[in-house]
Amino acid sequence: MQTSDNSRHDGAGPDPLALDVRKSAILNAVVTEYIGSAQPVGSQHVMDAPGVSVSSATIRADMAALERDGYLAQPHTSAGRIPTDKGYRFFVDHLGGPGALDPVGRQQVRQFFDHAHGEIELMLEKTSGLLADLTDCTAMVVGPSHELATLRSVQLVGLGPRLALLVVVLADGAVQKQSIDLAEDVDEGRLADAARCLAAHSLGRALSQIDATLVTTGDPATDAVVSVGVDALRHLGSAEAGDQLFVGGSSHMAAAFDAVDTVRSVLTILEQQLVVVTLLRDVLDRGLSVAIGTEHGVEPLASCAIVVMPVSVDGEVTGTIGLLGPTRMNYPLALAAAQVVGNRLGQRLSESRR
Amino acid sequence: MQTSDNSRHDGAGPDPLALDVRKSAILNAVVTEYIGSAQPVGSQHVMDAPGVSVSSATIRADMAALERDGYLAQPHTSAGRIPTDKGYRFFVDHLGGPGALDPVGRQQVRQFFDHAHGEIELMLEKTSGLLADLTDCTAMVVGPSHELATLRSVQLVGLGPRLALLVVVLADGAVQKQSIDLAEDVDEGRLADAARCLAAHSLGRALSQIDATLVTTGDPATDAVVSVGVDALRHLGSAEAGDQLFVGGSSHMAAAFDAVDTVRSVLTILEQQLVVVTLLRDVLDRGLSVAIGTEHGVEPLASCAIVVMPVSVDGEVTGTIGLLGPTRMNYPLALAAAQVVGNRLGQRLSESRR
């Protein structure tokens, strides 16, 4: 855990390497408390926290300093403090500890993956449900792209006079299809010929490795079919066709906010698959595992935080899992859950690939 | 429109055939107004409504009667009236008129289906989005069951030493898969043999027509594979594997209620595919096209209404579309939208079947 490398992208405070130890403890206490209670935290409460053994007056002085430096904010005078995005960021980067699933959760994960079987889509969907249950967040699972999986079967099935279906089976068990419009009527025999030719051209290779070199069978009409077939294959290999998004536990967003407007705007975002997938990829590309508040660019999610975790299949990062919650989400838990589930999912997918 | 046959399942009022014409007009006005404003409607406002040309005092008397008969309710004395479930029911059955999409909406539908193409799942998903947009409700689309589509292709693809994938292509373009655990190692040749045998046994029939009769190839090891293959086919044909649910516009539920708890519980229901599918089927089976409030048995949805519409493919009812909104949803619009979209979707699917 502890993504100790990222952050430090804003040169705001005069402190490149953080807070003195007591201020850290106080910030830690405020964040932890606020995550639990969703109520502004006063100096009185912080006194009880471990690692802080000074009077409330001293704590107040430190909290004022933390506010000056942008780690804390006050909803109004005479209220307690709540963490700012910067405060959460520091918490995630330097405090908060590794975090771990409770035994029940760990048991749940183990059980899930022991019994997980069947089609990959179903498993990914259920994984999103599992993650959501574990963390009380909304979980997003982007299926591994199949660019690297090798082709195990290529088939052309005629559906209508000029309509055929290209059906591809990949080594990881994914089945993809693409309907093909044919320029002229093609009978079953010719389709079969074309399919055989396509198979010879592509079997054992990954979808992304299919090149556009001409393949000829000697028969021009069959060649035409093969040609559109190759195009279809390459289309399947392209990114746009691949990403499947599974969202689980969106109801948790309704529990996280009490402003119904916020809920609506967050749900609206979640309905836009492309936005979500892009968002996750973006955060990952920037080397972050957590994006808090406005750190990701999506305004409607300004009061949310995102935890992302890559899913590696055979050492290659292909899938992504993400957790979406309010900025006052339980980061250590979310990170732990995402990591555990991400790892196990990756293992699982690696196994079924070979 | 106008499902003038259902209802009359509770013998509450002494009126088997309803309200005198003015009371109907008043009820109509109250419902219409309340759907628009979400505010209790007073006698003063009803005066302006068409078909009602009496004084507010008379209207008050009628409204009192309507309340006595259970069509209206009063949040408190000295407030206006709001419709009860029974009031909505009467509105839907006898008032409200046919309802129609506005030109913009109709244009949207036309454009959608003119440009709809590609894989069926994608189309259904987008259809749910369309419906949600048109009606400001949450749309549910249950994909047509493939029980009736005939098999066009059956294939077995080896994925691992004892793992194979059964891939089935149906005449409607659906591709289904089912992983198969084999008792012992089976080489590609034997898989191909078994697949050929399965094909001979099942091609041209519908999934639901696959019977369990023994098929023999002469080779016991191959027969074993065929046997699990037949089981897998029959499993695909069974209801449990078939229903795909697409939910669109769940964010509209957050806009419909201002109690965040309600939103959460509704979303929780929507996450349970099985519950939703069962609910829709249930309402449809009871011959209703609208289920209001507690008419369906799902308590968390007591403040919601559901509009369902069957989707007929080649005259056979196979799919379902549903709209979920608050009980004060715009029924005429929802019914119109569901009918138009349902029809066009059915047509579309029928076309691509042959």
Next chain:
DNA sequence: GTTGGCACTCCATTCTACTGAGTGCTGACC
């Protein structure tokens, strides 16, 4: 049967006062 008039109800809003959690400051202490 319908209507205008009238007394009544009660939610919603506003205002006030009050409480209490929490702060910032200051002067004393170690």
Next chain:
DNA sequence: GGTCAGCACTCAGTAGAATGGAGTGCCAAC
């Protein structure tokens, strides 16, 4: 110089009282 107790102050939240107004039910008259 950092720490701490004490104190004055602030201000959201709550409760209670007053007000306004939308709406009702009833009744006598048409």
